[in-house]
Every structure is written in structure tokens, then in C-alpha cells.
Amino acid sequence: MKLYFLLFAGILFLLSCSRKEQKVDAYGNFETTETTISAQESGLLLAFNVHEGDSLIAGDTVGYIDTLQLYLKKEQLDAQIASLRTQLPDASVQLQVISQELSHAKEEQTRTENLLADNAATPQQRDDMNAQVALLQKKYASLQSSLSIQSRSILSQIKPMEIQIKQINDQIARSIIVNPLKGVVLLKLAEPNEMVTYGKPLYQIGNLSQMILRAYLTGEQLSQVKIGQTVTILTDEPDNKDRQWKGKITWISDESEFTPKQIQTKDERSNLVYAIKISVKNDGTIKIGMPGEVVFR
Structure with a gap:
């Protein structure tokens, strides 16, 4: 009886394995898109509140670099x-004096013309007034030009400084470390009070809510798949059970490669395979590096 039971269990096991071999079309491992966040300024890392496993959202402030010298x-x-602005000439005040003189001279010019018409003034007096008005007009134009040149010279010195201030404001803003995307911290690469330089990696973050299964196909299987196709993904569960997931093919390689050592394809005799990527929504169960199996139909 015991021998019969063992024989029956063995047959069921072999049948189960046979069914699984028939339904699985490809094998692969899960990965995610890992983004390395780097320092955008150089200096002392005064604060850095990042820990592996932390869930971050886009816009979270996670630290800052010393900005004292910039301030x-x-x-x-x-x-x-x-200081330079105090040297700018007050053109309106300086021009106002000559403007008043010119206005008074024009009034005298008009009065002289009227007197000359009544034979109460001489042509010489008229010519003198005309000359005086012309002189004052030249003085006004000359002073206006001089003040304009002086103002432009001072403003030309101020402009580069204002640009430098904008650059410093940008540097100060980039000294604040802001997380750019939603995800989970996978690896911490810096600690508070360390000196960091521009471009130094600070941490790696990945979106674990959407995993990618990188699987491999033989050349004969390429005709069975297309981008956007929905497939079934199997992952291992306790008691030799499988859990099914829905996935969508997002990428198919157009070049073959040698079979990766950690991958077993459907046809183990094939030396060359084609990689595909399948996007799978994750509830937290799937981990990076975890194996998965693909069923096309």
C-alpha cells in the first residue's frame, strides 16, 4: 500500500512538471528602472534625511548643501x-535749471520780436536774444547727452553683478536636494557632514510599484509576441504553487545575444536569444532579482 501511494504521488508530480513545462514560454528576472540622484552643487552636506527603503514622492526635500559662502x-x-546706484546722476534736477533758463529766454525772445514789430527794439537786440536761446538749447542737449552717457556707464557695471546674483540664487536653489520622482530608496550613497562635489551620486531610487520582467525568447518565438501584448506572468508561491500576474510587453530587442547564465529558455539548446521587457504592476510582493515565468496564451 505504501509503495502504491508513493508511486501515485510520483506520477502526479511528473504530470504537474510536464504541464508546467508545456505552458511556460519564457523565463526571466524582475528589475526596475533605477535612477541615481546626484549633487548639483559642491560643498558640505549639512543635512541628508534619506534611508534605504524610504518611500519618497516627487518634490520631497531630503537635504541641503552648505550655502554660507554663496550668501x-x-x-x-x-x-x-x-553703492553704484548712488552715483547715478539725478538728470531731472540738473536739466531743470537749464530748462527754466531756456523757458525764460524764449519768453524774452518773443517779447523782443513784438517790440521790434512796434519799432521799440532794434534788430541787434533780436539777434542777441536768438543767439542766447540757441546757446541754452545747445547747453541743454549737451548736458542731457553727458548725463545719459554717465548713467549708461554705471548701469553697464551693475548689469553683470545682477547676472551674478541670479547665478548665485540658482546655485543656492540647487544646493537644496529635492527628490525628483516617486519611488523607493534602493541605495544610499552619501552621509551627512560629508564633502560632496558636483555630480557625486547621493542615492538611488526606483519605482517598485511598476516592475519590469526581463525575459528571453528564442528566434522561433519572436513571431508570437508584439509590443503592447498582454501576457501572463507566473511567480513562485509556497507549497510549490504559482501566482499569476498580468503584464504588458513594452520592448522587444532587435538584436540577439548569448543566453545569460541565470536564464533558462524554453529551448535549452539555443545559444542565441532575444530580450523582451514586460511591465507588471506590483503590490509589493515582487522583489528585484526575483525570477518569473511568461505564458503567451
């Missing part, structure tokens, strides 16, 4: 600009 440089430029 001091900005204050110095502000002071220099304020």
Missing part, C-alpha cells in the same frame, strides 16, 4: 550695486 558673495554684490 556672503550675494551680500557683497548687493552692497556694490547699492
Whole structure:
């Protein structure tokens, strides 16, 4: 009886394995898109509140780099600009004096013309007034041009400083470490109070809610798949059971490669395979590196 039971169990096991071999079309491992977040400025990392396994959203402030020297440089430029602005001429006040003289001279010019018409003034007096008006007009134009040149010279010194302040403001903004995308921290690469340089990796983040199964097909299987196709993914469960997931093919390689060592394809005798990527929505069960099996139909 015991021998019969063992024989029956063995047959069921072999049948189960046979069914599984028939239905599985491809094998692969899960991965995710990993993004490395790097420092955008150089300096002392004063604060860095990131830990592996943390869930972050886009816009989270996770740390900042020392900006003291930037603030001091900005204050110095502000002071220099304020000093230069005090040197700008008050054109309206200086021109107003000559403008009043010119207005009075024109009134006298008109009065002289009227007197000359009544034979109460001489042509010489008229010519003198005309000359005086012309002289004042030239003085006004000359002063206006001089003040304009002086103002432009000072403003030309201020403009580069204002641009420097904008650059410093940008550097200060980039010294604040802001997480750019939603995901889970996979790897922490820096610690508070470390000196960091521009481009130094600080941490890696990945979106674990949407996993990618990279699987491999033989050349004969390529005709069975297309981008956008929905397939079934199987992952291992306790007690030799499988869990099914729905996935969508998002990428098919157009070049063959040698079979990766960790992958077993349907046709184990094939030396060359084609990689495909399948997007799978994850509830937290699927882990990076976890194996998966693909069923096309």
C-alpha cells in the first residue's frame, strides 16, 4: 500500500512538471528602472534625511548643501550695486535749471520780436536774444547727452553683478536636494557632514510599484509576441504553487545575444536569444532579482 501511494504521488508530480513545462514560454528576472540622484552643487552636506527603503514622492526635500559662502558673495554684490546706484546722476534736477533758463529766454525772445514789430527794439537786440536761446538749447542737449552717457556707464557695471546674483540664487536653489520622482530608496550613497562635489551620486531610487520582467525568447518565438501584448506572468508561491500576474510587453530587442547564465529558455539548446521587457504592476510582493515565468496564451 505504501509503495502504491508513493508511486501515485510520483506520477502526479511528473504530470504537474510536464504541464508546467508545456505552458511556460519564457523565463526571466524582475528589475526596475533605477535612477541615481546626484549633487548639483559642491560643498558640505549639512543635512541628508534619506534611508534605504524610504518611500519618497516627487518634490520631497531630503537635504541641503552648505550655502554660507554663496550668501556672503550675494551680500557683497548687493552692497556694490547699492553703492553704484548712488552715483547715478539725478538728470531731472540738473536739466531743470537749464530748462527754466531756456523757458525764460524764449519768453524774452518773443517779447523782443513784438517790440521790434512796434519799432521799440532794434534788430541787434533780436539777434542777441536768438543767439542766447540757441546757446541754452545747445547747453541743454549737451548736458542731457553727458548725463545719459554717465548713467549708461554705471548701469553697464551693475548689469553683470545682477547676472551674478541670479547665478548665485540658482546655485543656492540647487544646493537644496529635492527628490525628483516617486519611488523607493534602493541605495544610499552619501552621509551627512560629508564633502560632496558636483555630480557625486547621493542615492538611488526606483519605482517598485511598476516592475519590469526581463525575459528571453528564442528566434522561433519572436513571431508570437508584439509590443503592447498582454501576457501572463507566473511567480513562485509556497507549497510549490504559482501566482499569476498580468503584464504588458513594452520592448522587444532587435538584436540577439548569448543566453545569460541565470536564464533558462524554453529551448535549452539555443545559444542565441532575444530580450523582451514586460511591465507588471506590483503590490509589493515582487522583489528585484526575483525570477518569473511568461505564458503567451
